Amino acid sequence: MKRRQTLITLTIAAAAVAFxxxxxxxxxxxxxxxxxxxxxxxxxxxxEQQVTVDFAEKPTVISxxxxxxxxxxxxxxxxxxxxxxxxxxxxxxxxxxxxxDKLSEVRSYVERHNLSYPxxxxxxxxxxxxxxGSGFPALYFVNTAGEVTDAIIGSTDLETLDGHFAxxxxxx
Numbered sequence: 001m002k003r004r005q006t007l008i009t010l011t012i013a014a015a016a017v018a019f020x021x022x023x024x025x026x027x028x029x030x031x032x033x034x035x036x037x038x039x040x041x042x043x044x045x046x047x048e049q050q051v052t053v054d055f056a057e058k059p060t061v062i063s064x065x066x067x068x069x070x071x072x073x074x075x076x077x078x079x080x081x082x083x084x085x086x087x088x089x090x091x092x093x094x095x096x097x098x099x100x101d102k103l104s105e106v107r108s109y110v111e112r113h114n115l116s117y118p119x120x121x122x123x124x125x126x127x128x129x130x131x132x133g134s135g136f137p138a139l140y141f142v143n144t145a146g147e148v149t150d151a152i153i154g155s156t157d158l159e160t161l162d163g164h165f166a167x168x169x170x171x172x
Contacts, residue, residue: 009069009134012098016128019063025033031147034065034091035148036108036147036148037062037146037147038130038131039053040053040062040093040095040128042120042121042122043118043121044118044121044125045096045106045107045110045121045135046107051118054144055142055143055144055145056144057091057144057145058090059090059091059141059142059143059144059171060090060141060142061090061093061140061165063092063094063137063138063140064102064128064131065095065096065136065137066096066097066140067102067106067108068101068105069136071136071137071154072109072136072137073113075137076109076113077145078158078161079113079115079161080113080114080116082158082161083115085162085165086160086169087117087171089170090116090165091117093117093118093120094110094115094119095119095120095121096119096122097122097125097128098119098123099122100103106119106121134153135153135154137152137153137154138152139151139152140169141164143171145152149168152164
């Protein structure tokens with residue numbers, strides 16, 4: 001009887017792990033449904049000024065990150081390359097989840113990766129929550145109508161990122 005209980009428990013545990021892996025992998029780097037982007041008004045790093053992101057100006061990529069995230073550190077050089085390549089056709093806005101980070105570390109991160117695009121500070125995590133709060137790094141691709149047309153949660157290669165940036169930059 002005890003052996004049967006153990007076998008049943010192990011089977012249930014294995015099924016739960018398989019389900020969690022299936023759901024996690026199915027959403028890894030997946031696309032988001034087209035939804036309206038939440039407005040963003042945050043303080044810019046190195047300034048007391050509040051910045052409002054204007055989605056109507058140009059298509060915009062929102063990059064949610066923390067300085068301690070390994071994958072964010074892997075993707076930061078890629079973001080810098082893509083910013084230089086697409087800066088005339090789209091906006092790239094970094095949003096640091098400051099309530100999960102240290103401001104001194106954010107400054108070091110920006111300097112270390114030579115980031116030249118605006119970095120905004122989500123001090124209370126509200127923007128992260130509004131955009132789903134499902135992992136780091138998180139990229140949201142927003143068209144000029146303010147619709148989130150695509151998303152990437154987690155790290156990916158430069159070629160894939162470039163394809164997403166190009167689609168947004170070339171969208172009507």
